[in-house]
Amino acid sequence: MVPITDPLSFAEVLRRHRHAARLTLEQLSEASGVSARSLSNMERGRSRGPQHRTVTALADALALDESARKQLIELARDGRLRDHWTRPTGLCALPRSVGDFTGRAAELAWTNDLVRAGASPGAAGVGLITGPAGLGKTTFAVRAAHALRSEFPDGVFFLDLFGMSPHPVAAGEALALLLRALGVADHEIPNDVPERASLYRSLLEGKRVLVVLDNAASEEQIRPLLPSGSHGRVLITSRRLLAGLEGVRRLSLGPLPVAEATELLAGIVGDRSASDGEPALTQLAQLCGGLPLALRIIGNRLVSRPGWSAAELVARLANEERRLEQLSAGDLKIAKAFGMSYEQLAVSARRVFRRLALVPGRDFDAALAAVAGGISAEDAWDALDELVDLGLLQDGASGRYRFHDLVRLFARDRLQAEDTATERDALIETVTSWLLRMATTAGRWFEPAYGRPDRPDPDLAHLSSPEEADHWLRVNVDNWLGALRHMASIGRFAAVLDCAESMNWFSDQWMHAPHWYEVFTLGAEAADVLGDPARQAKQLNMLAWVHLVPREDLETTLRYTAQAIDLATRSGATVQIALAHHHAGGALRRLGRIDEAIAAETQAAQIHKANGDMDRYCHCLGALGTCLRDAGRHTEALEQYLALLALLNDDRSGMTPSVAAFLRPIVLARVGECLGSLGHRAEAITKLTEAIGLMEQAQLPVPQARSLETLAALLADEGRTGESRHAYARAAEVYEAIDDAEASSRCRDLAAASPQPPKAG
Incomplete structure (x- = not known):
């Protein structure tokens, strides 16, 4: 037998082997059982890769040795591969691409x-x-x-x-x-x-x-x-x-940005986009949450109904209760797409999914999911993982989860369909009650006399420090505020008032948050319904604070303090009388009515001192110093601040350490301001620098920004222009962080306007 070593085709090698064996096609056909026609196709190259069993039959009939046999089998295999890549099948063809594809x-x-x-x-x-x-x-x-x-x-x-x-x-x-x-x-x-x-x-x-x-x-x-x-x-x-x-x-893959979503919608509706107008299409894109499927459904509905306008469809989609119904066009249904994912869930995960629709805020954690689902925290983690895995929830930073807006509506729809009204009402009660108790517990961490509870509520998430309480209140604000509103709407006034009162001291930590007016208004209304004038006066004092500090509406502050004094006097609540005078003093000072402000602050200080409330007494002393400063009586103001600073630094003064720590950097900064006004700039710079460092540690951005601006001006007066520019720039950053754009811009301009220090040499 002659071995074949040249890189020939299967056809040529087979033909050579047949000739070497001195066999005709018919004789090889009879010996192998392979038809003569098939053999002819193989030798002519029409069949380049016969099946393995056919090739082995031919090798047996030709009595090939092991090497030649292996070569023939491999050539047939290679031929089959070439056949696969040249034989058109039309199977698994790529679908067409849509012509209006946008973005990405x-x-x-x-x-x-x-x-x-x-x-x-x-x-x-x-x-x-x-x-x-x-x-x-x-x-x-x-x-x-x-x-x-x-x-x-x-x-x-x-x-x-x-x-x-x-x-x-x-x-x-x-x-x-x-x-x-x-x-x-x-x-x-x-x-x-x-x-x-x-x-x-x-x-x-x-x-x-x-x-x-x-x-x-x-x-x-x-x-x-x-x-x-x-x-x-x-x-x-x-x-x-x-x-x-x-x-x-x-x-x-995430939702399309609004601009791309609007562009996709305009591409779907084609020429009519000009008549519908971009504002209406943008509103539709926003209501669709950037989901291409929802955008295509809405676009198809507009195209198929020329009499409709985009503005009319916006009005229909604005109704959350019927939005999912509107997101349907022929066999395209957004709810059907979500439903396919929902059907993949385990029964327990489905229950958690639909019940999370009742969470008041935009996001939540595993602890709240466990409450909503009526399951353990461990089971809640498993359910949340399953929901994220199927895209029914989005997971974010620090263990927070959220719905896409349309998915939340689908979850709410499933809740209506699968849970009874009684079950839903009970669930709302469970979730809102838990949230309000959590908020009340967290808020009380900031009360001066509050200590770690001996018997914490086992139903609540564990909070072990003011830092943890602060974090919980901030990240869950939409949830506990929604719970507060709900409890007020159903007449649970005692719980509402307890929660509002617990925010008294925490509000100082987050004084520029936008929701304090609503919190303390609900608290005042609850106290009124409960017929408790002392507690109502307390809430009115908090509303006076809201209009004095975050809102800076001074006349409204005075109206609230007058109401608080009236209620507190009738109920004998001397603490609230003093607080009302203190808030009134702050408003009167800013209105330029300094003598009235000093009288109000003095009266407040006397009441607090008589009550043995050193914390509030020291607040009033500081306010008196500020009145003297604003009146231009800087020497008297400096003496007032220094006396107050001595109290704050005296461990035997009776002050709560946390309150002293809060006031100390503020008073120190006031000392620096007075020194600067009296011409002692070097000493003033030292005091302000120390105060700013303490404010940074205590996270007091509002006084820190003001002190930085004062320091920058003093440094400029001292000719320390480089340090001044740096202080102005830092003040601008802090102002920006507390959303005071006007002050931030002012400080940036001052930093830029400061002359460059001369170069050495």
Whole structure:
């Protein structure tokens, strides 16, 4: 037997072996059982890759040795591979790309990077695109595949894995579909899944192919479908995060920005966008929450109903109760898209999902989810993970979760459909009561006499320090404020008043928060209904503070203090009488009525001292110093501040340490201001610098910004221009942080206007 060593085709090698064996086609056909016609097609190159069993039959009939036998089998295999890549099948064809595709420039750049990035040996470049329902993951992947088509001369294939259906495509079935698309005949497809995967990978080896695996259900479904070579690329889309997939690059698709959403909507409605107007289309885009599916539904509705205007549809969508109904056009329904994800959830996760719709604020944590779901914190974490995995919740920083606006409406719809009215009312009571008790407990951490509770409420989240209480109140403000409103609306006035009173001292920590007027108004109304004039006076005093400090509405401050004094006098609440005089003194001072202000502050100080309330007494002493300063009596003001500073530094004064720590940097800054006004600039700069450092530590941005501005002016007067410019710039930053844009701009201008210090030499 003559061995064949030249790199010839299967046809040529077979013909040489037949001639060497001195057999005709008919004789080889009779010996092998392969038809003469098939043999003729093989030798003429029409059949370049006969099946393995056919080739082994020919090798047996030709009595080939092991080397020649192996060569013939491998040539047939190579021929089959070439057949697969040249045989058109029309299977797994890439869908068309929509003509009005809009935006996603950064995301498309990500797919370009994926294609061009070098893959590690033995691993295909795999991109995983995840996101909730309605974000256009499939549309995006198809668009990207069309844009990249020229990079893949060996083919682009698309397969829908039906990941959200009750019966996703099994890995074996998916492999069979892909193998058929690659030209493998049904009878050649192995029965075993690993063998199918092996054949699939061998067919793709060395080929520039892009495979789009759409709507994946799980890691187990995907893993057998990933090629092993470094030439091909795979794009996977899934609502699930598929966190178990290793070695993939991930892209989380989000809603379209308003501008791109409006552009997409304008592209869908076409020429009529001019008559509808951009403002109305922008409103529609916002109501759709940037979800491409919702935008397409709304656009299709407008196109199919020429008599409708975008403004009319805006009015319809503005009604939250019916918004999901309006987001429907033919077989496109936003609720149906969300529903497919909802059906994937375990029963317990469904319950948590729909009940979270009753949370008053925009976001929440696992502790609140546990309360809403009536489950343990551990089970709540599991449910939240499942909801995030399916895109029904978005997770953010520090363990906070939130709904997309339309998903929240879907959750509310499911709650209405699956929970009874009695169950819903009980749940609202549970959630709002818990939130209000948490807020009240957190607020009391800032009361001077408050200590760690001996028996904390076991139903509440644990707070172990003022810092934790501060954090909880700030991040949950929408939730506890919503609970406060609800409790007021159903007549739970005692709980409302308790919560409002607990915010008395905490409000100093967050004095420029916008909600204090509402909190203390609800508190005052609750006290009025409960017939408690002393507590009502306390809430009116807090409203006087709101208009004195954050709002700077001085006449309104005086109206509230007058009401508080009347109520407090009738009820004998001397503390509230003193507080009202103190707030009135602050308003009168700012109105330039200094003598009246001094009289009011003096009266307040006397009452507090008689009551043994050193904390409030010292507040009034500081206010008296400020009155003297504003009157231009700087020497007297300095003496007043220095005496107060001595009290603050005296451990035997009876002051609460936390209150002393709060007042100390403020009074120290006032000392510096007075020294500066009296011409002692060097000493003033020292005092102000020390005060600013203490304010930084105590997180007192409002007095810190003012003190920085005063320091900057003194430094400029001393000729220390570089330090002055730095202080003005720092003051501008702090003013900006507390949303005082006017003061921030003023300080930036002063920093820029300060002369540059002369260069040395």
